[in-house]
Amino acid sequence: MIKIALCEGIVSPVWTDRMATALDSEKAYFKQEMRWDRININCDGWIEKLEKYDAILWPPGCMGVKPSSHLKEKIFFIQNHMKKLIVPNYESTWHFESKVAQSYIFNFHKIPSPRTVATFSLNNAKSLLNNEEYPLVFKKSSDAASRGVRLVKNSMKAKYLAWKSLYTGLWWKAARRILHLDHKDNVVYWQEFIPKNECDLRITAIGRKWAFGFWRWNRPNDFRASGSGLIDYVKPIPENAINLCLDLNIKHNFDSMAYDIVFKEGNPVIVEICYTYVDKAIYNSPGHYERCDNGNLTYKMGKTWPQQLWVQWLAERLNNMGPLIKNI
Incomplete structure (x- = not known):
């Protein structure tokens, strides 16, 4: 038993x-x-x-x-x-809860993703920001649903955010305590901005063969899709994105992973990953994909709770x- x-x-x-x-x-x-x-x-x-x-x-x-x-x-x-x-x-x-840790996986394994910088050095951040192309997407290492995500359009603003995150002067520490400012991450993290994406693609891969997919449209007059609640289950899902996520699950021994994807020159680019997600959004999909032994994808109609596939x-x-x- x-x-x-x-x-x-x-x-x-x-x-x-x-x-x-x-x-x-x-x-x-x-x-x-x-x-x-x-x-x-x-x-x-x-x-x-x-x-x-x-x-x-x-x-x-x-x-x-x-x-x-x-x-x-x-x-x-x-x-x-x-x-x-x-x-x-x-x-x-x-x-x-660590986009910085995710960036290590992306960079080392050459996973298609936006060019990303994570640095704990203020001098290093300033030097790199002098040679960047703007705008950039600055993010907090933790948080979800686009909290702590902002589009930075010039080096002056970018350097200020780096200074705010990494400066360690005693007076600044005291000011943060007195003014009850947000706890800083002690790291500055940014990614290249990939334009011409009106929505992002969420692929949730479970085990080695199951996947759900839906699109999330950007918020009005915003570049961010995560947390918008504007979910589209009708727009077709490209198979190369599904196969990319299933391959990553296999290679990295992930039991379950949600992948946030945008497209650069027509190719899927993974922005973030997270093992946890809202199960109701998965269940509301009209069906899910299953990879057969020959490598082909089939689409199975019918609503399925992700918990069912976790148990399988x-x-x-x-x-x-x-x-x-x-x-x-």
């Missing part, structure tokens, strides 16, 4: 409840008999509670930098010290582990 722990107490119970429903509805995908229990890993003693389970399944959520850092520590511990199968895994989550992906991973799963 396979024993699965469904973690709760992390995000809204709605995500967890839908995952629980999926564990019951998708049982047929497990080759062995499966049993699952709800476990709260926010409480002391969570390690002992998880020891008897073969796999850990937990729902994602937008939790902020500090809370997510604690959760990522637990995921790393479960995966690398307890040697448990956990979905989503550490590979999917370690860069959550978990079953596939457990089935492939074979003798590692013991009969109890």
Whole structure:
């Protein structure tokens, strides 16, 4: 028998409840008999509670930098010290709430993305900004839904933002405390601006073969699409974008990943990635894509909760582990 722990107490119970429903509805995908229990890993003693389970399944959520850092520590511990199968895994989550960390992946692996700079040095930032082409898109390393994103049209404004983020003078630290100014990131992050994109494309890839896609139109008189709520499920989705995201899931061992995409000279360019997303936006898609064994994409009509495919992906991973799963 396979024993699965469904973690709760992390995000809204709605995500967890839908995952629980999926564990019951998708049982047929497990080759062995499966049993699952709800476990709260926010409480002391969570390690002992998880020891008897073969796999850990937990729902994602937008939790902020500090809370997510604690959760990522637990995921790393479960995966690398307890040697448990956990979905989503550490590979999917370690860069959550950090666009800077994502930029390391993009740059090192030569993933098509806007030219990006992340620097912790004020002098380095000033030097680079002298030679930039404007406008630039400045972003906070954390945050979502376009919060902390702005279009900067000249070097003077760009250098001011760099100074605001990186200057460490005592009087400036005191002023920030007195005036209750936003906590600074201690890093300055910007990307090239890619024009002629009236909308962006959100591809959500689950496992190695499933993907959902929809477009998000920009806000009125704005260049930002994330968080606009102007979702388009009708506009056709280019297959090369879907295949790019599925290939990245495979190469980087992502269990689930949402990709924000714009187009440069007709080619998909990934702006950001995030393992967590609003499940209702996925469910509202009229169907989803599935990659066949021969590499071709098929489109399956009908609404599907992402939790259903998460459970199917978990079953596939457990089935492939074979003798590692013991009969109890």
